[in-house]
Amino acid sequence: MSKGNLTRRGVLKTGAVAGAGLALPTYLSAAGHEGFTNAPTGSTVTLGFNVPQSGPYADEGADELRAYELAVEHLNGEGDGGMLNTFSSKALQGNGILGKKVEYVTGDTQTKSDAARASAKSMIEKDGAVMITGGSSSGVAVAVQALCQEAGVIFMAGLTHSNDTTGKDKRANGFRHFFNSYMSGAALAPVLAANYGTDRKAYHLTADYNWGYTTEEAIKSSTEAMGWETVAAVKTPLTQTDFSSYIAPVLQSGADTLVLNHYGGNMVNSLTNAVQFGLRDKQVNGKDFQIIVPLYSRLMAKGAGANVKGIFGSTNWHWSLQDEGSKAFVQSFGTKYGFPPSQAAHTCYVQALLYADAVERAGSFAPCAVVEALEGFEFDGMGNGKTLYRADDHQCFKDVLVVKGKENPSSEFDLLEIVEVTPVDQVTYAPDHPQFAGGALGSCNNGA
């Protein structure tokens, strides 16, 4: 009780200590508080390029990184400007973003959600990145997207094709330019009907993970809608390298079409096995046996070699497109690296530019301002024709390419030919489409 005595000296002491105690944290944490995570304070802004540099998609990752380096060059006003010259929005001046010079840090996702998140976290916490972009797998995209939402930075997805990225796992701070499984199905179905008829029996081999499931579902529902019948859908382990035991039962099943919902090395191996088994020379139900690969990439076509000839698939973009944007991009990429860019490089390059443009138009790096600028944004001149960033799910809607393995390739890059450019209306779906059901965007997060 005697301690309760108030003396002048005691009050002053306590007051001074308490005041210092209260003031200390405010002073100490004053730096870098602009109302959002990693607000750029100096004359530079840091972007984080999180791409697979090791693991099964390392080739794509390397190409993505090349594209980002090119994009940074163009944003900083070096090089020939690439798509900045053809982009319909003219906000970017070639003087960085909002006058700040663009710098970047890189990380390795290893195509593992954990490693990708660790790498993204270090970019955010250590390097002060204000935007994370890249990746070559849907699992990684979804994981990093959730992290960015939590941390309050923008995520611009790289190559991710699963419906879930902008479906059940969508987030307000995440944006996807790449197309998705549903769009592949919707674009492929009419071409398949025109070439192979409407009464086929399909047999699916599906990579046993998230992307495989959504792709199988998308292809199934759009082919069944035009009259095809699905005989069976068999899951194959992602680590499988020899698919002969899966190919053998296909012929006994009475199916006359094989759909390979595989990507990367899986697709290269399963397609090679199928061709070696002579499936394509077979006649079933009075029809030639056919093989379909829903998601194609040039790197895969290269791996599968001559086996891809005449096989249909879909792709987001191809370097042989003749619009101004594609030509400008292929031109500056080719000049710098000596070969044409892949679709992964294209989508990453475009994402970097779209982000920079949105910041410029919003006049701020704050994630919520960027989200507002990107939502419902319509643009052109980026290689896919007129494109819309839909506000409901942050998915880009644009034309989809249906491609076919070229019969007589003229170079090691000229492996695919464009069969049809499916117009955007045909691949558009309602935001609450059953294949995208569940999940919610939530609200944008500015972070600290």
Next chain:
Amino acid sequence: MFGLNKKDASLLLIVAGLVAFAPFLLNPFPEGSAMAQFNAGYPDLMQRFVIFGIFAIGFNILFGLTGYLSFGHAAFLGVGSYAAVWMFKLLSMNVLPAIVLAVITAGAFALIIGYVSLRRSGIYFSILTLAFAQMSFALAYSVLTPITGGETGLQLALDDPRILESASASEGNIPVPGLFGLEMRDSFEMVMGSWVFTFNFGYYFCAVIMLIAFYLSIRIFRSPFGMMLRAIKSNQQRLNYTGVNPRPYTLAAFVISGMYAGLAGGLMASMDPLAGAERMFWTASGEVVLMTILGGVGTLIGPVLGAGMIKYMENIISKINSDILHGWFAFLPDGLEDLVVTMIYPFIGKGWHLTLGIVFMLVVIFLPGGLVEGGQKLANLFGRKKADNPKSASTEPAE
């Protein structure tokens, strides 16, 4: 102190000191300098240091004491993570129930796997544990997708029930894990000149748990139970002949070390609420073996050092790219600069595995006792006078 002898107590104090001042120790270079690349004092990496420290400490209880080499320990880490994330989804974002359930689930899982695997010893035991872990991985990756989220991993969603929290998701953002209102990601930055030190609540939470885990491990090492485990390692047959059944002891050690792994998994999920199947992949199990051997098998502090070393290389070395190298060597003449960069390039960035491999080989060849032996040798070198009582306080070998 705390029932420890003087050596162990001082070791515990040293570790506590290191852990408490880690934000300073790991950020020795000023912000913005070329060497800032090597700073490791950011929350995510510091959390990883202590979490994998816990994982390795637990692994060392099994491997260091009984000599049973489990090649499937990552399975328990994964199970712990999944359990913790499910608690976040169903119950609340408080980390305590999540961690408790993670430890219990991992312990139960270890009991089942250990009961079967421990019927064999040596290489057969290793293969059995490896098989179980790969089985768990395959289950988590595809078959059990509804429970584990498959390839994408188990994530929180806005519409999770979280029955103990009502208004949490009202602002449209998923709440973050915390301890009675204190968020794990809360950090506090201290600016001193050009140095920035980050103090993160999540890190200190993990650090306290790590110290408890470390203390428990010292007690186990010094207990009669620990002695029995060492007896199993040195000669199991003799133990059998003297009429002692070693199975209950090895099983207990296996379950304890599984619970440590579960604790680490639960903490990982608490720091970053996502559980992915890759956490259970066999390379993850191999990593903890590397950590323990790199640091020093059977020593108390070795596994923690090994864990720190590997995580440092994974997160720091792997992020150096060729541009940064060019920046460092810009002072050299052009031709020479390119040459130096070309020579170093294979060992950085995606080549960090190569660097790790070289370091691992050097350690195994020249320091079979791990980094701890290196420390001992240094201590002997510089403190000859104390030669008969070297600093082995921190480095008590197992045998």
